[in-house]
Amino acid sequence: MSNTIDHYVALMRNAEDDAARANVLxxxxxxxxxxxxxxxxxCCRRVQFGEGETYLDALADTLSxxxxxxxxxxxxxxxxxxxxLLGILERAAR
Numbered sequence: 342m343s344n345t346i347d348h349y350v351a352l353m354r355n356a357e358d359d360a361a362r363a364n365v366l367x368x369x370x371x372x373x374x375x376x377x378x379x380x381x382x383x384c385c386r387r388v389q390f391g392e393g394e395t396y397l398d399a400l401a402d403t404l405s406x407x408x409x410x411x412x413x414x415x416x417x418x419x420x421x422x423x424x425x426l427l428g429i430l431e432r433a434a435r
Contacts, residue, residue, distance in 0.1 A: 349373050353384045360433030362390050363426040366397070374400060392429065396422040 346354075349369035356362040362385070366374065374381060378397055385393035399422040406415045 347373060347377055350377050350380050353381055356384075358433070359388075359390055359392070359429050362388070362393050363429040366393055367423070367426055367430070371400065371404070375404065392422075392425050396426055398422075 349365055350373075352369075353362060353365045356365060366381070374397065378401065382394055382397055385391070385397070399418045403413060403416055403419040406413060408414065
């Protein structure tokens, strides 16, 4: 077993602002976000980044829904949470 911290967890822990946190959540592999969900949620709570926690909850909820012929259903909350994080990134770029 490795003692090294996951790259995306390290990025999240070291993120200096909400835009950097949003970028991590939008670029990390979904498997990583779900595997280390508790850590990502803790990072969001520690800095009061509610949008990040909402995104992680929407992602987990979307992935837990029954699929129809391989397609995910109920993705509107996920789309809204993603749009919120993209808005944070856009405002930071100005």
